[in-house]
Amino acid sequence: MTMDIDARGLACPQPVLMTKQAVDKDRPSRLTVQVDNEAAVENVSRFLGTRGYETTSTGQGDLFTISARYALKTEEAPGSTATAESAPADPVTDGREKSQKILVLIATDRMGFGDDDLGRKLMISFINTLGEMGNDLWRVVLVNNGVKLTIAGSPVLETLCAYEKQNISIWVCGTCLSHFDLLNEKQVGETTNMLDIVTAMQLATKVITL
Amino acid sequence: MGTADDAGVYKISDDLALIQTVDFFTPIVDDPYDFGRIAAANALSDVYAMGGIPKTALNLVAFPLSSMDMSVLKKILAGGIRILEESGTVLLGGHSVEDDELKYGLSVTGFVHPDRILTNQGLKPGDRLILTKPLGTGVMNTAVKAGLASQDQIHEITELMATLNRDAAKIMTRFPISACTDITGFGLLGHLAEMIAGTLNGVRIFSGQVPLISGALAFAEMGLVPGGAFRNRQFRGGMVSVGDRIRPALRDLLFDPQTSGGLLMGCPENRVHDLMSALHDQGISSAAVIGEVSDTLPGKIGVV
Numbered sequence: 467m468t469m470d471i472d473a474r475g476l477a478c479p480q481p482v483l484m485t486k487q488a489v490d491k492d493r494p495s496r497l498t499v500q501v502d503n504e505a506a507v508e509n510v511s512r513f514l515g516t517r518g519y520e521t522t523s524t525g526q527g528d529l530f531t532i533s534a535r536y537a538l539k540t541e542e543a544p545g546s547t548a549t550a551e552s553a554p555a556d557p558v559t560d561g562r563e564k565s566q567k568i569l570v571l572i573a574t575d576r577m578g579f580g581d582d583d584l585g586r587k588l589m590i591s592f593i594n595t596l597g598e599m600g601n602d603l604w605r606v607v608l609v610n611n612g613v614k615l616t617i618a619g620s621p622v623l624e625t626l627c628a629y630e631k632q633n634i635s636i637w638v639c640g641t642c643l644s645h646f647d648l649l650n651e652k653q654v655g656e657t658t659n660m661l662d663i664v665t666a667m668q669l670a671t672k673v674i675t676l
Numbered sequence: 677m678g679t680a681d682d683a684g685v686y687k688i689s690d691d692l693a694l695i696q697t698v699d700f701f702t703p704i705v706d707d708p709y710d711f712g713r714i715a716a717a718n719a720l721s722d723v724y725a726m727g728g729i730p731k732t733a734l735n736l737v738a739f740p741l742s743s744m745d746m747s748v749l750k751k752i753l754a755g756g757i758r759i760l761e762e763s764g765t766v767l768l769g770g771h772s773v774e775d776d777e778l779k780y781g782l783s784v785t786g787f788v789h790p791d792r793i794l795t796n797q798g799l800k801p802g803d804r805l806i807l808t809k810p811l812g813t814g815v816m817n818t819a820v821k822a823g824l825a826s827q828d829q830i831h832e833i834t835e836l837m838a839t840l841n842r843d844a845a846k847i848m849t850r851f852p853i854s855a856c857t858d859i860t861g862f863g864l865l866g867h868l869a870e871m872i873a874g875t876l877n878g879v880r881i882f883s884g885q886v887p888l889i890s891g892a893l894a895f896a897e898m899g900l901v902p903g904g905a906f907r908n909r910q911f912r913g914g915m916v917s918v919g920d921r922i923r924p925a926l927r928d929l930l931f932d933p934q935t936s937g938g939l940l941m942g943c944p945e946n947r948v949h950d951l952m953s954a955l956h957d958q959g960i961s962s963a964a965v966i967g968e969v970s971d972t973l974p975g976k977i978g979v980v
Binding site: 477478479482483503504505508509510511512513516640659660661662665669 | 818819821822823883884893894897898899900901902903905906907921923924925926
């Protein structure tokens with residue numbers, strides 16, 4: 467479904483609101499939005515980005531056109547129940563109304579203290595079982611020694627990659643990677659920073675720390 | 677006495693100078709009483725930012741008599757008087773005109789010792805920068821207009837904008853502050869740019885330390901950034917370099933135009949701890965050290 471929105475002559479935040487209404491109601495796979503200023507171009511593009519659309523924009527003076535295409539790699543249409551965001555969640559109308567947003571913070575490569583070999587085995591088991599949380603699992607954040615779980619040779623690399631494909635965000639601390647000199651070794655997830663981590667903790671409905 | 681601040685200064689004698697300022701705008705909140713409070717806090721702020729104490733004020737009113745009930749105006753003026761009383765300022769009178777669009781504000785006169793005037797010039801290498809209110813009123817007001825802000829959020833920003841900078845200013849006079857400004861329409865980075873433009877100083881801003889209004893970042897991510905933030909960025913973008921890891925939404929908040937924003941002050945590093953303790957003890961809980969001044973990159977602002 468394609469849709470055209472003319473938001474020229476409208477003051478901020480109307481262009482974003484018109485786009486939001488259209489996306490919420492009809493979930494078009496493609497849409498174009500016409501606006502008359504650059505601020506609106508950035509705002510509308512950013513909004514569409516948070517809803518899983520890829521955007522390009524053209525124009526100058528008082529006519530700009532934003533072309534958007536729904537881009538999440540899922541076979542289902544954007545309006546389906548399997549809505550999963552790769553971008554920060556909309557604070558007002560989060561698509562996952564019925565589920566929780568659980569953030570799991572993993573600051574180690576082994577579970578608990580005592581026997582390290584046992585701890586490593588438990589961590590493998592923990593991460594492999596984490597998927598049982600289903601839709602409630604929102605983000606897995608790896609810091610300190612936890613970032614070592616994301617490099618080649620990690621026994622849970624395959625599982626983490628599978629989670630990422632299911633649109634569970636895997637976030638890996640950039641400071642930690644650089645501390646261990648592993649910036650180029652990371653095989654899964656996106657590099658993140660403390661501000662993003664703290665913001666995500668605030669947005670999460672539950673934070674589990676390991 | 678010439679300064680590049682929003683207020684003007686006139687020296688009367690060796691121990692007394694007048695600070696005079698005027699500020700008015702169209703409504704930014706629905707409730708007329710709250711609008712009056714915010715307009716007054718905003719107008720008084722210029723005096724506080726210069727280290728002065730406000731003494732007298734005059735109302736400025738533009739009112740659409742044909743389309744609006746006089747009770748609205750009464751509530752606006754009552755809100756303004758409420759804040760003037762809180763600040764210890766006497767209302768002497770005012771002037772009103774009929775206009776299609778409602779506007780309200782005040783002209784404020786304050787006192788300061790000529791040797792104790794603070795301006796937005798004078799930052800020194802090594803100074804730390806302290807901001808006393810969280811950023812994001814522009815984005816939040818856009819979210820309010822969009823009908824997306826909750827009642828709690830509306831209440832929070834209303835109180836924030838109606839909060840006087842009086843207590844922060846009072847504490848400031850006990851410390852060797854090098855320069856000060858209040859954050860308004862140009863946003864944090866716009867006002868900061870004014871503080872270092874044409875000087876040998878540069879500034880590093882620690883974006884993770886900058887206090888933000890709760891919810892503002894999420895609304896900015898949604899695309900609820902006011903046009904003023906883009907204009908501020910276009911105007912001063914050349915002086916600012918933003919780190920790769922800084923999200924565009926956070927960058928936009930640093931340029932977000934503020935209504936009745938906080939004070940931004942420079943303080944020598946060895947007194948920052950005491951200054952922060954004093955601010956927090958006074959209940960100014962959002963106050964934070966958000967950056968440092970250096971002479972390595974003159975005239976530049978680096979956001980890290």
